[in-house]
Amino acid sequence: MRKRTIFFVGIILCLLATGIAYYLYQKPRTNLAHVSADYAIQAPELFNKFQQNEPEANKQFLNKIISVKGAVQSVQQSGGNTVIVLDAGPTTGGINCSMASAPADVGSLKEGDSIQLKGRCTGFLMDVNITDAVIEK
């Protein structure tokens, strides 16, 4: 009788472990809409931090969720991907934000519009790069 109980508990634990492993394996990339930002910052300030000291800025911002406020410099759409570049002041660089999905009002976004985006910082390459971005306002 006891043996049988142990056997069934064992089976249930195995199924549970497999279930959890399968769930974790299939889990889609995090949707950042409901994740709160680690930092809130203005676009030019974020750019300057990377421009002045990239290793230090990487330590602070890499892989973190950042809420960035700035003016739209350009909107690029190709093959289902939308990228919004925010202006960072008098420099060739900016904040390059790859959007999680095309925002509903993407068509009405114009150069110079002020927006606030939230996304994950992936590093610096001429621009500060942000992925999985969603528009906050």
Next chain:
Amino acid sequence: MKKILFVMLVAIGFSQFAHAQIYITRTGYIGFFSKTPMEDIKAENSQVYAVIDVAKKNIAFAALLKGFLFRKQLMQEHFNENYVESDKYPKATFSGTFKSNEDVTQNGVHNVDVSGKISLHGVENPVTTTATLEMKDGKLTGKAHLLMVPGDYNIQIPSLVREKIEKEIKVEILIECSATK
């Protein structure tokens, strides 16, 4: 890496003198694909930097490895942490030249041969491929497909998942460049 940025900056600087000879983008696309009966793997980066100098026939790319997005969270983490080690080697770059019998500044689709070097995961390898450059109303669109072998870049695939990943990874490149102002 600093060299690529330097090239980009010089390219932008030079554009003051050489009008409509240099085409750049900050939103190019590189995707890679592996398809086995066990698993379909697809990752896409739409934040690729590219510079094409049509006068000197130079071409350069740079992308952040963390910018490659997978559908599955776990796959993306493994890619960054175990395969390309993006904290240690954050950038992948290509720099090279292209050859063509046609004048790529003319409207139309031109076949070109591209050769250069890819730097990834701290390893630099020569690469050659065919590509097309399409000039249309002042915009230059580059397209290429190539195959890359992870082992060439010292990327070890654990034996446990080797069955799930193709030996050669298909890479697709699409860049839509505008002339620098």
